[in-house]
Amino acid sequence: MPELPEVEVTRRSFANAIENATVQAVRLGQPLRWPLGCAPEQLLGRRVRSVGRRGKYLLLQLDQGILLLHLGMSGSLRFAPVLPVAGVHDHFDLVTTQGTLRLHDPRRFGAVVYVDSLADPVAHKLLGRLGPEPLSDAFELAGFQARLKRRQAAIKSVLLAGEAVVGVGNIYASEALFLAGIRPTVSAARLSRPRAARLHAAIVKVLGQAVALGGSTLRDFSSASGQVGYFQLQTMVYGRAGLPCHVCASPVRLLKQGQRSSFYCANCQKP
Template sequence: MPELPEVETTRQSLAPRIAGAVVTGVRLGKPLRWPLGCDPGSLLDRTVGDTTRRGKYLWLPLTGGGLLMHLGMSGSLAFREDVPEPAAHDHFDLRTTLGTLRLTDPRRFGAVVWSSALDADPALKLLSGLGLEPFDPAFTGTYLHAALQRRRIAVKLALLAGDIVVGAGNIYACEALFAAGIDPRIPANKVSRPRAERLAEAVRTILARALALGGTTLRDFRDTHGMAGEFQNQARVYGREGEPCRICATPIRRLVQGARSTFYCHVCQRR
């Protein structure tokens, strides 16, 4: 968390407002997950292009290269003309002629990294292992079934890995598996083709719904306007341990997979 819907919501709220801005200053706070990788002063006078997204990474193109940004587990970006003095968790400011882009990250797992291009290191190395985008036409049930056949781990962990499809983070993997009626513990290579078809469609549908609602806000996430997401209000299993299933009224169960909480209905989701 933040996952794909939150990152895409951030991109949509940022891209049209910062495009064409010229960098006038850079402030670095406490160290983030990876170093910036360049002299902050070298970013001055560069012009911002059209912000794009790959998986949970944002690419902020600048003249002669760009900044690859990741929000980590608790990060958020704000873009304002008038920003307050930086607080303890404000670790990066990019001041421009149109406003200041600020990264706030209490846990400091986020990152802002300079790269000369998306197809050059370090961006190339960071992005090379990512799977398909969920809205890519190539992300089909046939593709998902073939990819899952090569995995013996639980299907939920296969979704979380990010090298089959990006964006199905913990919340959305739980919700997609519920929508598809698949027990999260079933080995990935035991998922049949029809079930893979349902799961691929569920991943797309859940992520599209989350994006339409501005993502999920559990604690920290805000878009660059400061607005919280609303998907958490529609979750059918995530965070609902002990509450009745919205379909069969059986209490929702919780288990731990890969150090992450999994929520599911043992009646509606079959092995």
């Protein structure tokens, strides 16, 4: 699943190119996770002002309204002056004066949703409960510590839930917990202030590195310009079950938490 770094890399790869473009046509393929929310022809003639991001949602700010795009489990975007004829897994084309933005999504868990504004009930339902952005000033330490203290669940599960901090998906949660020396099964509420501070810093560092390296390409992720990511080549624990820890040489362990795989070093990460 594309996580926050992949979504941010995607945003950066086409945001400048589509800015100020005017919508000329909209093509819909098979139904996605949620309906578009307006008739496609209503988007014709509208101008793209900017491309933002909230968690794993991309926000195409139009001169009237906003398009919320989510890549789902296997989706990816492409933006180019000319694209091939849409294939069976291409479910949304936004044709503009500066190129076509296409959503490719084999599993169709992604979405493109139109809302009038962020105050729209649909936007509030999708975005309203998301935690602070980890790569922004809104992710301040005191608030993070307070949110952890209110949650008894395992810290890995709390990070994935997205309310203490948004967008720390499975790969980056495992990596941040390793960097902070915290075992994924520890109750969030039990973390001391120093340990929570180390985790806060680790989240910022890991996500920043992932964005700089173009995200992680585990299967077929690539940016809107077709570039793959390289973060997966330097993971410390994720995907390395049974291999020696890069720090202490103990074998990296694998456990299941809520049907998700957690990777950790029992020697470097303390309970």
